[in-house]
Amino acid sequence: MGIFVYAFTATGKSVAAEKYSNVIDMECTKYKYEEATTEATKGTKRTLKRDWPGNYFRALTDAKDKYDYILVADKICDLFISAYNYEYWRVYPNRALKKEYSDRCRARGNNEEFIYYYEKYWDKWIDIYKNDKKAKKIIELQSNQFIEDVLPNLKKK
Numbered sequence: 001m002g003i004f005v006y007a008f009t010a011t012g013k014s015v016a017a018e019k020y021s022n023v024i025d026m027e028c029t030k031y032k033y034e035e036a037t038t039e040a041t042k043g044t045k046r047t048l049k050r051d052w053p054g055n056y057f058r059a060l061t062d063a064k065d066k067y068d069y070i071l072v073a074d075k076i077c078d079l080f081i082s083a084y085n086y087e088y089w090r091v092y093p094n095r096a097l098k099k100e101y102s103d104r105c106r107a108r109g110n111n112e113e114f115i116y117y118y119e120k121y122w123d124k125w126i127d128i129y130k131n132d133k134k135a136k137k138i139i140e141l142q143s144n145q146f147i148e149d150v151l152p153n154l155k156k157k
Contacts, residue, residue: 002067003136004060004081004088005151008129009118010104011091012146013071020154022068028076031056053079069151082134089137091147092129098122100143 007013017025032053033046049055057080063070064086081088093101098119105115132138139150148154 001086002064002070004064004070004072004077004086005147006077006088006090006129006135007071007073007147008092008101008125008141009073010101010108011093011141012148013073015146016069016148016151016154017071019148019157021157022153022155023071023151024063024067024069025071026056026060026063026077028053028056028072028074031059032074056080068153068155071147087136088134089139090129090132090135091139091141091150092126093141094143095123095126097141097143 013025013027017023032049034049035046053076056076060070060072060077060080080086101122102115102119105118110118130138130140141147141150
């Protein structure tokens with residue numbers, strides 16, 4: 001059974017999933033919204049799917065038996081993970097890296113409204129990750145580090 005890894009925004013979840021066969025990025029927006037999602041539409045108003053979040057929970061259940069690492073970011077995962085008492089880790093950037101991470105978001109195409117909220121809640125979200133007493137592991141990324149730098153036993157595609 002795989003390990004759920006809450007990975008902070010812009011830590012390289014999608015890149016890791018593309019490079020390694022034992023990693024999946026369970027980005028929730030394709031399960032959550034009717035409209036197709038791009039980095040530019042994150043943070044904008046969209047229509048929720050009728051079967052959300054059940055459709056996402058079914059996909060997480062399927063992924064946990066197929067992958068070593070299931071990368072998640074959405075708070076909705078708390079319900080799923082706690083209901084089954086699954087092990088999870090937290091991976092987040094050092095608090096001082098706010099500008100580096102905002103720049104990463106811009107480089108990948110996030111809109112300025114997204115960046116505004118990302119920066120506004122930066123400290124709050126860092127505290128949630130850093131102070132999670134239930135996480136099996138808590139890993140702080142340093143400058144120029146990505147999630148693939150801290151996950152062991154990655155298998156290249």
